[in-house]
Amino acid sequence: MIASRESRKRLGQVFTPEDVARTLVRWAVRRKTDHLLDPSCGDGRFLAHHAVSTGIELDRENARLAQERVPGATIHHTEFFTWASSTTCRFEAVAGNPPFIRYQHFAGRTRQLAIELAQRAGSTINGLASSWASFLVVTAGLLKPDGRMAFVVPAEIGHAPYASPVLSFLCSRFRQVRIVAIREKLFPDLSEDAWLLFADGFGGRTDVVELSLFDGFASFEWTGRPTRRVSLSSWRDAGCRLRKFLLSDSHLALYEASASRAGVSRLGEVANTGIGYVSGGNEFFHLRPSEAKRYGIPGRLLRIAIRRSRQLPADCVSRQTVEGWISQDEPVMLLDLRGAQKLPSTVMAYLNSERGREVRKGYKCRNRDPWYAIPDVRVPDAFLSYMSGRKPAFVRNDTECVCTNSVHAVSSKNGMSLRTIQQAWSHPLVDLSCELEGHPLGGGMLKMEPREASNVLVPIGNPHFTPSEIRILKEATAEMRGWRNYD
Numbered sequence: 001m002i003a004s005r006e007s008r009k010r011l012g013q014v015f016t017p018e019d020v021a022r023t024l025v026r027w028a029v030r031r032k033t034d035h036l037l038d039p040s041c042g043d044g045r046f047l048a049h050h051a052v053s054t055g056i057e058l059d060r061e062n063a064r065l066a067q068e069r070v071p072g073a074t075i076h077h078t079e080f081f082t083w084a085s086s087t088t089c090r091f092e093a094v095a096g097n098p099p100f101i102r103y104q105h106f107a108g109r110t111r112q113l114a115i116e117l118a119q120r121a122g123s124t125i126n127g128l129a130s131s132w133a134s135f136l137v138v139t140a141g142l143l144k145p146d147g148r149m150a151f152v153v154p155a156e157i158g159h160a161p162y163a164s165p166v167l168s169f170l171c172s173r174f175r176q177v178r179i180v181a182i183r184e185k186l187f188p189d190l191s192e193d194a195w196l197l198f199a200d201g202f203g204g205r206t207d208v209v210e211l212s213l214f215d216g217f218a219s220f221e222w223t224g225r226p227t228r229r230v231s232l233s234s235w236r237d238a239g240c241r242l243r244k245f246l247l248s249d250s251h252l253a254l255y256e257a258s259a260s261r262a263g264v265s266r267l268g269e270v271a272n273t274g275i276g277y278v279s280g281g282n283e284f285f286h287l288r289p290s291e292a293k294r295y296g297i298p299g300r301l302l303r304i305a306i307r308r309s310r311q312l313p314a315d316c317v318s319r320q321t322v323e324g325w326i327s328q329d330e331p332v333m334l335l336d337l338r339g340a341q342k343l344p345s346t347v348m349a350y351l352n353s354e355r356g357r358e359v360r361k362g363y364k365c366r367n368r369d370p371w372y373a374i375p376d377v378r379v380p381d382a383f384l385s386y387m388s389g390r391k392p393a394f395v396r397n398d399t400e401c402v403c404t405n406s407v408h409a410v411s412s413k414n415g416m417s418l419r420t421i422q423q424a425w426s427h428p429l430v431d432l433s434c435e436l437e438g439h440p441l442g443g444g445m446l447k448m449e450p451r452e453a454s455n456v457l458v459p460i461g462n463p464h465f466t467p468s469e470i471r472i473l474k475e476a477t478a479e480m481r482g483w484r485n486y487d
């Protein structure tokens, strides 16, 4: 079944491969009489594997397809949370693939109700959570004692801050919680990676998340023994990041021990990392040198800006780098009018040009006063790329350049030398730490939020690592890059 791009985004319509659906149902259903629920059943491909089943589906056409495919099933064409708030049905088994709708699109009454029901079920779902989080929690509340549920879940259950209350909730309500991480993509057309969740024994509790690792779904089979047993306390010590436990015990142990080794700091202890400014109209606020000249904009109102990470050289932004951009007439001159008392007539003419009249209608400009004064324009000591292939670039700022939010702005603190941090950045410990503290974005990319960058371990005090430890750090980095499908 092919969902349009628009309905994919709006309703999270991604359809599960048949063999995955069959496996999840076979695990969840134990007896012929078990009643199976799929809370977002799509075209009914989970329900098709068990005679006694109920499916909920918001999309009319999908609900029709599901009923056609599984005539014996009860299909409700309705919104799941609305249905869940009043149903008295309880189920022995649940299997499905909840919609993955990011919080920006998971809005309005449905989200409000989802958060309320999750709260009632015992889990506080944060406002930045994608829809799958409340689907899991609310669905669990519809199980009979000792019931079980099997779901396809986004791999971000292994790192997103909003996923940690969900995992805690599951452990407080089920006797066994197992996550199956699968390296190959379950959904080749999607950038997000997907894992599987098996939660058994509703009404029980556990202090352990069982984690099983597989290269591909073809090699997946349910075995009694998980690859790792992650205690909730070690998961909490690891910043509630299950992803770290993809590493073998010995590799993770070296990483964890490195954090307390003399000479190793977190980046956040020696530098502040934040986002650059948001102009609200990059094309308008950044001029080419030739345009600035044509409009007669005085040099004192212009700053040289890093607009994208591609612009960054390998080591440092120097005077020569900037001269190169200027001689090539690159659009890197930011019109910085904060605090300007009386604007020259040339600038007024630029602001009142057709482009200027258009840009001021945008959200950012409308919500600041005056509309053309961009806040948070600062000169950082270094720039950090936040979306990278191999590794985030750490580039010194030897000039007065500023940066947009397409790169992070880093400023050293406590008198720490920026060069020292930069030198440490090339250490294999940093490579591994970026993999473990950042997160995969799909398509092989690694993303690093400012708070994640602050957690990166940097060996600034020349700590000693033996050759075999260095080898382990490198192996572990390669292993983690494999998990984000970086070639």
Ligand SMILES: C[S@@+](CC[C@H](N)C(=O)[O-])C[C@H]1O[C@@H](n2cnc3c(N)ncnc32)[C@H](O)[C@@H]1O
Binding pocket: 011, 012, 013, 014, 015, 016, 038, 039, 040, 041, 042, 043, 044, 045, 046, 056, 057, 058, 059, 062, 078, 079, 080, 081, 096, 097, 098, 099, 100, 110
């Ligand atoms: C990820 S798809 C999964 C469909 C099917 N279970 C499968 O795996 O092939 C999620 C489904 O949830 C439906 N959906 C989205 N929001 C919903 C809601 N609030 N209530 C019920 N269904 C919803 C979508 O229309 C879509 O068919």
